[in-house]
Amino acid sequence: MLIRKSNFAEHYPWVLASSVVLALAVFWFIFASIGHAEWPSGSSFPGFTFGVIGGLICLFEFLIWPRKKLRSWRIGKVSTWMRAHIWLGLLAVPLLVLHTGFRWGGPLSTTLMTLFLVVIASGVWGLILQQFLPEKMLKEVPAETIFSQIDYVSELMAAEASRLVRSVCNIISDSDESEKFSDDSHMVVGAVRNTGAIQGRVVVTSSLQESVPDSKPLYDFFNEHIYGFLKNGQMANSPLQNPARANSMFNSLRTKLPPRAHEVVAVLEDLCNQRRQIITQAKIQFWLHSWLWVHLPLSVALIVLMFVHIFVAMKYW
């Protein structure tokens, strides 16, 4: 969720409410500690209150998971839930620290507090990443596709390129897997196009070209470098991953081919450019989502242990 000057008005009520609650909590905590040698513990009235509020917040924070899964449920907008998730989650940190009275306690309470702090830290890390990575992707990956379709799209690109090259080089092979995406008269390729300031990926349909004599270097280059890169991306460990190196290699290829084949080379170069963007997209997607590997699983453990903590605290008050 983006937090910008432009949309801060939407966050402001949450920030204000959290700040007021925090100020009141700190005042109460300090007032209750007057005359005591130590800070009020979790079993004191203020400590207990902060624990209850903090625990309820933790529970609410956790509920955003099913809320996201059950999008059809009309229980508030997800964006509102997310704002509450962020600001109440941050408010829970001081509240639960006050609940502890600045003590780690025993194994269970230490584990709980450690889990809580790691969950919060991972959430904050995720929030920070969300402030600039989507924008970075918008700028650097105009060929963005759906993350789960990257493998499929890559395979499609490799097949399209293969058909194009075989058509130009007059190579016929029934067993080629590219056939599964093909017909005889047309081919469809994805291409990046600009319209004013808007840049994006479009689908281009074109007729298959006639074969070009002396295009054997194209076929060899495609097999050696392009096909593996388009299909497997980073895993192919191809020099085409580097834009400058790719440019140099394609220029060199053009010198070996008749001018009629240069149009095909341009299409292949464009496909390689798209593939590089998809590699970048995969990296950005990893950073955008991998913090959840920490945030969510530890939240689950936190909620389980929190209920145990509540039961034990009541039993041995």
Add this chain to the structure above:
Amino acid sequence: MAFQESGKQRATRIQLDYYKKSTYLDRTKSTLVLICLLAAVGWMALVYAQGEKGQAAFSRGQVTKFHAAWNNNCTVCHSDFEPISKNSFTMKWLGHEAGKKLSGDARCESCHVAPVHHSNQKLESTPSCGGCHREHRGLDASIVRLSDADCISCHTNMQGHLTAGATPKYAPKITSFATASQGHPDFRLLAEKMTDPGTVKFNHKLHLTPGVSRDPKGKPWTYSDIPELERERFGFQKGMDLKTAIALDCKACHNLESADAKPSPEAFANMPKSVHAERSKGGVYQPIVYDVHCKACHPLSFDDSNKNESVPHRYQPEELRSYLEGFYSKQLVLETKEFSKPREVLPVPVPGKNPLAPMVESVKKQVDAKVSVAMNNLFLGKKTCGECHYEKGDTKSTNPGFTQIPKLIQTGLDTDTKAFQWFKDSRVGDPAKVVWPSIPSLWMPHAKFDHSAHRFMDCASCHGAANNSITKNDILLPGIDNCRSCHAPAKFVAGVAQAGVNHDCVECHNYHHGDQPYQGVGAAAWDPKILRTIEQMQKPIP
């Protein structure tokens, strides 16, 4: 004919069911969720399976080292769903009657029985054991170092916490020790202008004057005037002239431990252990003992012809007389030649008559005469018993010497006389005769003060009044503001840091008893009713 793909189909670059396909990001996340869930549930299952041993996982921290044996056993102290403090706000929530005695207290009291703080305090104002003695704060934490809030919860409104009809015996409202305006009164001895209850005439000013002489132009008391063995402890150093006037300081008489006191071996050997223990805790000064602190300058001489002899201390008149009779009898028998002659050279005894009878009668008369002189010296003079002690009926005079005892002595010592009966009834410590000193060993029965913690300080900084005290009636205790010079919140005066030393209630007070919880009133209450074996102690109390 080849398959002709429609424009829509050609445009379908994305699988229609793409949203059903998961990525490695989703799969990893789900796997980790499952692992963490199993880890959390598994840990708790393991803790449950471990039984007593596993309970340590739920502890909110280690208990103090004195209770460390039960670190893993919650039920030794805790009852299920019962607060450890009866003043807890959760009492009602957990189904308990507010203010009632908790079953957890019985668990504490099975080892630690303690007297009540005050007999007239309300039951509901009396906290449970765990209400004040908070555990789980680490091995080295003190569970008796309570915060002021625990005390002022009642002391800020004493009347409200007393039983019906009772009135506050102490200050009705105290909120802190830090300043006089917060209600802590001065020491009672000073606030009520009490006098020293001790009955030893002692002039501090005289003894702190070099030479210890009442007359500034008189002969000073020098090291040559006291026995050689005693000189060192009164300030004599090697190479010093024996004619140097003795200059006593506080430590000459006030010693924290016998190791410091350095009494002469013979004095120490004759001293009852109960009077002067070899070692003490060091917190309070050891009692002033004649044999150690006074005898060097104040020997109990009784006879000019026996200058090196002195009577024992702590004897009442009749006992002294017996002692003197024995002393003189032995001396005269040894000096009378007839008693040492062989039996053969004695005159042939006439039946029914003792040949030594005349000599015995002679010795008896001599003994009586010498004893009378010695008793007169001891009781009529102003430099022996009456120098320091009072007799019955006179405990205020600062003048040396007795008044009543000499009169009785002068009436004669015949067995039929009143004086004889007076002596005969004398017993050690009987205040009817020579009054027992009664110097308090504790001046503040409701507070503790550790002199050993202050031994680096100049005595005069707190007890400066001793330099000018000429009567035993003076209480040389400093006022409580003197304590606040250090024991108060830290502050800066003219840029110099001052005070800041502990000034909380428990720095000076114990809740369950005074300075010495295991001595005096209430001490017996500390003894548990049931004694247990080591094995029984380590098991939870049913």
